[in-house]
Amino acid sequence: MKTKQVLVRYGELSTKGKNRSSFIGRLRDxxxxxxxxxxxVRVKAERDRMFILADDEREMEQVLERLPHVFGIQSFSPVTEAELNFEAMKRAAIAVVSKLDRDNKSFKVSVKRPFKEFPHEKPEITQEIGSHVLRSFPELSVQMKHPDIELKVEIREEAAYMMAEVIEGAGGLPVGAGGKALLMLSGGIDSPVAGYHMLKRGVRLELIHFFSPPYTNDRAKEKVYDLAEKLSQFGSSVTLHIIPFTKLQQEVHKQVPDNITMTSTRRMMMRVADLVLAETKSQAIITGESLGQVASQTLESLHAINAVTNTPVLRPLIAIDKLDIIETAQRIGTYDISIRPYEDCCTIFTPANPKTKPKLEKVEFYENFVSFDELIQEAADQRETIKFPRVKEAKFENLL
Structure with a gap:
């Protein structure tokens, strides 16, 4: 008995109307x-479900391992194939049910028989397979309505197909269905989680990171690479833009009083981000800010920062508790990367007593002493761009 296909059930996109086919097409791609x-591996998308087929067992294992990370899928079930005879079908049924938790669980068999030339009717198939499963697993009890385990059997011309295991999918919408936005990826705990939430809403990501050597080192950059790699594992590639930020950051600290440098620095980041956003045809900026978490994330600070751009700024974590953010980071695999002890440009120049309620007119007053336009354009023009997931180079050893 081999698992050669997986049945995929759509999530939220199944509620769509006339544009449903475009969402399904995006998920298929x-x-x-x-x-x-x-x-x-082959993919067959239908209006109400999708099938993923693979002839190689090891490739099917990879399908089952990766599929929980694809947004737009509510759940999926491995499908076991058996020959069209009762002995083979019984063996397949045992193989399917044996993988499940059966202690004090209720059970039933559901049969579909689109291949009408099969010599046994649905009641007989249900009786044969159901009684065999119950004899093999006496801990199960029969329940026809809302059982814990439902063994579904479908009789087709080429084979019988069975499934019972329902694996939870990632939910949300297919990445790309919600447009494209630019995520400000700091290297901390919050911004990757913000990116994850936007991916789940179907937004394709471009990533931007501000790098200030020699104050930040290559280990800090490698940490950001690893975070970008993680974010690329949710069904869509991402592009990371590394911005050389040293000159801009130094100029801010020369011109602006120490207690509002944090606000001014973030305004400069927004201005650089606007240039990258325009070139990448993104439609919004995403940040990992959570209201009141630090001095730069008060309403007054966010107002002063937002004032420098007309671009929509999306803050998916704005009302989320820090402990909940950490829990999500641990679940999606970014937490251990984020807590590596390498500082980013946001932490190296943090003032001792930053303003929690900066006044916009004061910030603009001090910034007007010098034109930052040239430095902002230079930072955007000199950025490094890397696409993720990174293709691993093959190692050719022992070649003459």
């Missing part, structure tokens, strides 16, 4: 991209 390196 994302799934194909996720499995592009697997030669035998």
């Amino acid at each position: 994302n799934v194909r991209q996720m499995f592009a390196d697997l030669k035998t």
